[in-house]
Amino acid sequence: KNEVEQSPQNLTAQEGEFITINCSYSVGISALHWLQQHPGGGIVSLFMLSSGKKKHGRLIATINIQEKHSSLHITASHPRDSAVYICAVFSRVWGGGADGLTFGKGTHLIIQP
Amino acid sequence: DTAVSQTPKYLVTQMGNDKSIKCEQNLGHDTMYWYKQDSKKFLKIMFSYNNKELIINETVPNRFSPKSPDKAHLNLHINSLELGDSAVYFCASSHRGLAPSYNEQFFGPGTRLTVL
Numbered sequence: 001k002n003e004v005e006q007s008p009q010n011l012t013a014q015e016g017e018f019i020t021i022n023c024s025y026s027v028g029i030s031a032l033h034w035l036q037q038h039p040g041g042g043i044v045s046l047f048m049l050s051s052g053k054k055k056h057g058r059l060i061a062t063i064n065i066q067e068k069h070s071s072l073h074i075t076a077s078h079p080r081d082s083a084v085y086i087c088a089v090f091s092r093v094w095g096g097g098a099d100g101l102t103f104g105k106g107t108h109l110i111i112q113p
Numbered sequence: 114d115t116a117v118s119q120t121p122k123y124l125v126t127q128m129g130n131d132k133s134i135k136c137e138q139n140l141g142h143d144t145m146y147w148y149k150q151d152s153k154k155f156l157k158i159m160f161s162y163n164n165k166e167l168i169i170n171e172t173v174p175n176r177f178s179p180k181s182p183d184k185a186h187l188n189l190h191i192n193s194l195e196l197g198d199s200a201v202y203f204c205a206s207s208h209r210g211l212a213p214s215y216n217e218q219f220f221g222p223g224t225r226l227t228v229l
Contacts, residue, residue: 031217033217041223086156088156101146
């Protein structure tokens, strides 16, 4: 079974700072999700990666398949970026031939004005 | 237009009752999932359905049963509710293909279940 570790668990930063959240997993995967969950509770998919790097606005996600590691970066952070960021990996073969998402425990990010 | 919808948004009930949560997706996806988010905010998969066939059943009590009348709907039935079932339940959907790009998941808004 895949183990997904995220760091840090909690992060408080000042507005404008560059933010990095890291994710490591133990078993080879077909794709990795970065998800955002706001205090209201809804979950939004930010990125899905299977290789390389993706950028959307101020958000950048990278993945290194060989090292089993991904990072989510936020440039010019803003208080509205405050949320829980969750890494989730999708394995085609997992738990007896089935597949699905395995989640990290999330990183609680607070951006102060 | 809501891509993945769930009803109800909140559900408060007594121990021992039977309840259902409904999920519908209008994205044309062929796979739907149920996830449970516990009090520590940790998400864990419960079930997935692909073309009306159960393909995951992760160590979930048999009091929980998914029912899919068609590939746009996956309802979650819970019998004999227990205090420990209190959580937020999320429905999601995706394509299930060989290419990873097909597997992006879209989540519903969640159903907060409170068992008293």
